[in-house]
Amino acid sequence: MFFDGYGYHGRSFEQTYRCYPASFIDKPQLENGDKIIMPPSALDRLASLHIDYPMLFELQNAAAERVSHCGVLEFIAEEGMIYMPYWMMQNLFLQEGDIVTVKNVTLPKGKYVKLQPHTKDFLDISNPKAILEMTLRNFSCLTTGDSIMVAYNNKKYYIDIVETKPSNGISIIETDCEVDFAPPLDYKEPERVVPSHPSKAPAEGQEAAAEPEEPKFNPFTGEARRLDGKPLKQQPPPLSASGSSNKRTNVTNGSGKSASAGAAASSQTSSRQSQGKLVFGSNVNRAPEKQKEPVKEEPEKKEEPKFQAFSGKKYSLRG
Numbered sequence: 001m002f003f004d005g006y007g008y009h010g011r012s013f014e015q016t017y018r019c020y021p022a023s024f025i026d027k028p029q030l031e032n033g034d035k036i037i038m039p040p041s042a043l044d045r046l047a048s049l050h051i052d053y054p055m056l057f058e059l060q061n062a063a064a065e066r067v068s069h070c071g072v073l074e075f076i077a078e079e080g081m082i083y084m085p086y087w088m089m090q091n092l093f094l095q096e097g098d099i100v101t102v103k104n105v106t107l108p109k110g111k112y113v114k115l116q117p118h119t120k121d122f123l124d125i126s127n128p129k130a131i132l133e134m135t136l137r138n139f140s141c142l143t144t145g146d147s148i149m150v151a152y153n154n155k156k157y158y159i160d161i162v163e164t165k166p167s168n169g170i171s172i173i174e175t176d177c178e179v180d181f182a183p184p185l186d187y188k189e190p191e192r193v194v195p196s197h198p199s200k201a202p203a204e205g206q207e208a209a210a211e212p213e214e215p216k217f218n219p220f221t222g223e224a225r226r227l228d229g230k231p232l233k234q235q236p237p238p239l240s241a242s243g244s245s246n247k248r249t250n251v252t253n254g255s256g257k258s259a260s261a262g263a264a265a266s267s268q269t270s271s272r273q274s275q276g277k278l279v280f281g282s283n284v285n286r287a288p289e290k291q292k293e294p295v296k297e298e299p300e301k302k303e304e305p306k307f308q309a310f311s312g313k314k315y316s317l318r319g
Helices: 028-032 040-047 086-091 120-124 128-136 200-210 241-253 259-274
Strands: 014-021 035-037 056-061 066-074 081-084 099-105 112-117 141-143 147-152 155-165 169-171 178-181
Touching: 014 086, 028 035, 028 147, 066 086, 066 141, 081 086, 086 147, 112 120, 120 155, 128 147, 141 155, 155 169
Parallel strands: 014 081, 035 066, 112 178
Antiparallel strands: 014 099, 035 081, 056 066, 056 099, 112 155, 141 169, 147 155
């Protein structure tokens, strides 16, 4: 006999009971797992059947078309009644005294389960993985679509069973099961703030344009001067860097072509030197930077007589 893909071996157990929450019996630990308390007659019936252990059951609320799975803790309930965790009654949409159908079933061992907390508070626990592992030790099976309750530090956390593999109902007793977490139901992704500065780029461009440009280095930008201080009849065109370099080389090698060219090279050499540049290989005398009047020749200084040895007069010892 098969029911919803699960096989029931031999003559299956199926019975209807009235369900009540665990608060009706002195069993507070019942809320921390997925096990129910059944009457002794159920144990007698199950013992006569060839069923697999551990005992697993399917709970069905026909009125709401809800199905879940559970284990059994004890067989001490009154006849015709079962006690179950209140969170399990909420999953099945059951009220106190409602009718529920209980069937024995064999579930495959779980390989994968995906969980989704209801609130972000569960993630604020220092070690949620350890708390979850400790809680699931009291569970015997998980069903897709259920919401289990995890109690920690006097607070209840509800977690949805989003997905289970290899089937919608799995056994988690003595099995290695991969656990994955989905974002909490109340989790909201942070909104991406787009910087709104439309006038920032033009302002930066204006600031950049307002800044004065640094003067670029222009070599050989001096004026031509004559060595004798007389004004030039015709201002020569500005010399390029290559022409000045060639003339400087000619002066260095001693092959000047004309007096005016030499004066121009000398003046440009002096201008370069006045600008703080060092010019090597030039034998031309430096000229003053600005010389409007002719250079006055300073009077020659009288040379001091050099020391000459034995320059005295001759004297005779005889007198």
